[in-house]
Amino acid sequence: MEIPEEEFLAPGHRGCAGCGATIGVRLALKMLGKNTVAVSATGCLEVITTPYPETSWKIPWIHVAFENAGAVASGVERALKSQGKDDVTVVTFAGDGGTADIGLQSLSGAMERGHNLIYICYDNEAYMNTGVQRSGATPYGASTTTSPHGKESFGEDKPKKNIPMIMAAHGVPYVATASISYPEDFMKKVKKAKEVEGPAYIHLHQPCTTGWGFDPSQTIELGRLAVETGSWILYEIEDGEFNITYRPMQRKPVNTYLESQKRFKHLKDEEKQKIQEYVDQVCAELKI
Amino acid sequence: MTSIGATVKEPGSSKYNKTGSWRTFKPILDKEKCIKCENCILFCPEGCINKEYDIDYDYCKGCGICAEECPVKAIKMERE
Amino acid sequence: MLKVISANKALAEAVKLAKPKVVPVYPITPQTTISEYLASFVADGELKAEYIMVESEHSAISAALGASGTGVRVFTATSSQGLALMHEILFAAAGLRAPIVMGNANRALSAPLSIWNDQQDSISQRDSGWMQFFAENAQEALDFILQAYRISEDQDVLLPSMVCVDGFILTHTVEPVDIPSQEDVDKFLPPYQPTHSYLDPEHPMSIGTFTDPDYYMDARYDMEVAMEGAVDVIKKVNKEFEEVFGRKYDLVEKYKCEDAEIILVAMGSICGTIKAVVDDLRDKGEKIGLLKVIAFRPFPREDIYNAVKNAERIAVLDKNISMGIGGVLFNEIKAKMDVDASGFILGLGGRDVSPEDILKIIEKTRNPTDTHKINWIGIKEEE
Numbered sequence: 001m002e003i004p005e006e007e008f009l010a011p012g013h014r015g016c017a018g019c020g021a022t023i024g025v026r027l028a029l030k031m032l033g034k035n036t037v038a039v040s041a042t043g044c045l046e047v048i049t050t051p052y053p054e055t056s057w058k059i060p061w062i063h064v065a066f067e068n069a070g071a072v073a074s075g076v077e078r079a080l081k082s083q084g085k086d087d088v089t090v091v092t093f094a095g096d097g098g099t100a101d102i103g104l105q106s107l108s109g110a111m112e113r114g115h116n117l118i119y120i121c122y123d124n125e126a127y128m129n130t131g132v133q134r135s136g137a138t139p140y141g142a143s144t145t146t147s148p149h150g151k152e153s154f155g156e157d158k159p160k161k162n163i164p165m166i167m168a169a170h171g172v173p174y175v176a177t178a179s180i181s182y183p184e185d186f187m188k189k190v191k192k193a194k195e196v197e198g199p200a201y202i203h204l205h206q207p208c209t210t211g212w213g214f215d216p217s218q219t220i221e222l223g224r225l226a227v228e229t230g231s232w233i234l235y236e237i238e239d240g241e242f243n244i245t246y247r248p249m250q251r252k253p254v255n256t257y258l259e260s261q262k263r264f265k266h267l268k269d270e271e272k273q274k275i276q277e278y279v280d281q282v283c284a285e286l287k288i
Numbered sequence: 289m290t291s292i293g294a295t296v297k298e299p300g301s302s303k304y305n306k307t308g309s310w311r312t313f314k315p316i317l318d319k320e321k322c323i324k325c326e327n328c329i330l331f332c333p334e335g336c337i338n339k340e341y342d343i344d345y346d347y348c349k350g351c352g353i354c355a356e357e358c359p360v361k362a363i364k365m366e367r368e
Numbered sequence: 369m370l371k372v373i374s375a376n377k378a379l380a381e382a383v384k385l386a387k388p389k390v391v392p393v394y395p396i397t398p399q400t401t402i403s404e405y406l407a408s409f410v411a412d413g414e415l416k417a418e419y420i421m422v423e424s425e426h427s428a429i430s431a432a433l434g435a436s437g438t439g440v441r442v443f444t445a446t447s448s449q450g451l452a453l454m455h456e457i458l459f460a461a462a463g464l465r466a467p468i469v470m471g472n473a474n475r476a477l478s479a480p481l482s483i484w485n486d487q488q489d490s491i492s493q494r495d496s497g498w499m500q501f502f503a504e505n506a507q508e509a510l511d512f513i514l515q516a517y518r519i520s521e522d523q524d525v526l527l528p529s530m531v532c533v534d535g536f537i538l539t540h541t542v543e544p545v546d547i548p549s550q551e552d553v554d555k556f557l558p559p560y561q562p563t564h565s566y567l568d569p570e571h572p573m574s575i576g577t578f579t580d581p582d583y584y585m586d587a588r589y590d591m592e593v594a595m596e597g598a599v600d601v602i603k604k605v606n607k608e609f610e611e612v613f614g615r616k617y618d619l620v621e622k623y624k625c626e627d628a629e630i631i632l633v634a635m636g637s638i639c640g641t642i643k644a645v646v647d648d649l650r651d652k653g654e655k656i657g658l659l660k661v662i663a664f665r666p667f668p669r670e671d672i673y674n675a676v677k678n679a680e681r682i683a684v685l686d687k688n689i690s691m692g693i694g695g696v697l698f699n700e701i702k703a704k705m706d707v708d709a710s711g712f713i714l715g716l717g718g719r720d721v722s723p724e725d726i727l728k729i730i731e732k733t734r735n736p737t738d739t740h741k742i743n744w745i746g747i748k749e750e751e
Contacts, residue, residue, distance in 0.1 A: 075434025217352030
């Protein structure tokens with residue numbers, strides 16, 4: 001596909017070397033173009049891109065607080081409409097914490113009311129900005145600072161909250177999962193999200209070198225392993241119709257994904273087996 | 289002097305912050321080997337590789353993703 | 369046009385005349401009817417606004433801030449628990465210098481749960497950077513909304529404001545109100561055209577940035593300068609208002625204070641009761657006066673001091689309490705000027721305040737025992 005050349009996120013931001021979030025935003029904004037307004041929740045992305053008096057954003061951008069990105073975006077969308085600027089796209093970027101946990105209410109309200117906006121959750125599976133604490137999106141077995149592995153614990157003992165399905169249950173016209181390691185798939189989905197009339201939700205899996213514990217050069221490889229092992233599934237739901245958008249040719253064993261990250265290094269064979277079984281179950285249902 | 293509401297009116301002004309000073313390893317791209325797959329352009333977190341495959345060393349943090357993702361290994365990470 | 373309406377209806381009529389573009393609302397007693405009137409105005413095409421039925425007050429103020437940041441005029445209304453829920457974002461709105469105008473129906477804060485009137489809710493937000501105007505009656509509710517937009521949007525201010533109306537006492541009782549014409553309002557209130565922050569792809573800017581110690585404090589200082597400067601802007605706007613509508617306002621209202629020996633200081637609808645008592649006592653030859661404080665923020669230090677400095681003693685009435693130190697208006701007056709004052713807590717959770725209570729207060733003020741003591745009027749345990 002033809003990749004637009006223009007960059008809407010300037011370099012010089014304070015993201016870690018190898019940061020996956022900025023890759024995701026760059027790709028999304030390339031598809032959305034100049035006529036876009038971005039809303040951010042508090043989090044890594046917001047903090048690294050707007051240290052006053054600098055900003056990395058080359059499009060209009062607003063941040064208010066942690067849990068209200070959905071509500072702020074709703075206000076922005078309506079305001080633009082009232083100004084007759086129907087053609088301006090409103091895109092919201094929020095992390096997994098600001099989406100699955102503290103931000104869930106305002107997101108739900110925005111989706112239910114049917115605002116014409118795109119919400120992209122960049123999911124690095126923990127509260128990364130504050131130093132890797134567990135969120136509702138932290139996967140089973142992961143070690144974080146608030147769900148650390150220790151003598152009496154193997155880390156996070158709850159499965160990942162399934163936000164895309166919760167969004168689908170709102171009857172939102174477009175819901176998709178994506179990964180920064182599959183840029184064409186992601187950008188196609190961003191384009192569809194823009195064209196849809198009403199709310200669109202994209203859940204973007206984003207490996208985090210600092211929080212997950214791997215060499216910065218492996219960011220894209222990790223995202224690939226997540227999808228190739230069936231740990232992260234790429235699909236879209238258009239007006240209620242579910243479709244897988246990428247099927248790995250040969251699903252790799254989950255261990256190749258788990259063993260590449262410090263946050264899973266502590267897991268014993270029985271726990272890894274549990275994870276494999278769960279992934280097998282989900283993939284069987286989806287014929288992956 | 290802080291602006292009203294600490295709003296920043298110059299878009300992309302983070303460009304004044306040259307993050308190139310962060311890196312230890314520097315990517316060197318061999319244009320002869322390059323097959324123009326655009327991987328490095330897409331995957332750079334700073335967006336500092338342009339359409340001509342020139343790397344902007346003012347901003348490159350040396351993360352090594354470009355070298356890792358190049359399918360023909362046209363990029364080598366060298367210690368500075 | 370003269371109509372007999374409640375303060376809530378008057379507030380809604382004022383909002384209609386101010387023509388906001390985005391109105392996010394969430395219901396809470398006793399503010400709810402404001403939102404309902406606005407909903408029917410929108411449904412009938414009388415108010416051309418985007419009406420957002422948000423899912424909480426936190427989202428109401430967040431959506432209002434998003435819309436205001438985009439560059440349009442907005443309105444929302446709340447009370448008590450809702451205002452408390454908005455707390456975090458009130459600070460954000462003021463810090464982002466968004467000229468949001470909000471209607472607040474003063475209602476007690478839980479716990480215990482109460483839907484009835486006191487002023488704890490808005491008083492507890494006094495640090496937020498919002499201006500606060502307290503209405504005595506429905507006419508003031510209407511007039512203050514129009515003025516609030518003009519004051520908040522003034523380039524020298526750019527701070528949000530709330531117009532406070534006592535819950536049930538004003539929100540649900542009717543009185544005659546003069547509703548101005550759209551033509552007159554347009555003369556007084558120009559459209560909102562921000563230059564300091566807006567969201568336009570033609571001129572991209574980043575609103576809500578992250579400041580380190582080198583920048584934060586200066587932004588806060590600028591807000592204080594704006595808040596203090598608002599005193600002059602309010603006076604200027606009051607004059608403009610009088611020229612168009614004929615009604616005269618100031619940061620305070622002096623009622624028979626000139627030669628008063630004892631002056632009562634209060635905010636809101638209770639001033640109606642006090643005025644009646646003052647008239648009565650004046651007929652009997654007693655020199656009593658009332659200083660009604662309209663602007664609580666900015667704190668009108670000079671106006672209050674000039675009004676009360678010649679009285680022998682003053683009584684400050686608070687429909688709120690800061691636990692451990694007493695009524696907030698009382699403490700602020702004592703802190704900011706050298707006056708001989710007694711403080712009284714009354715009317716909490718809708719406890720009725722009668723003329724007899726006012727007489728009791730005057731008596732206690734005349735013969736003070738310990739002026740540092742926090743006097744509670746109307747509680748069931750008698751001393």
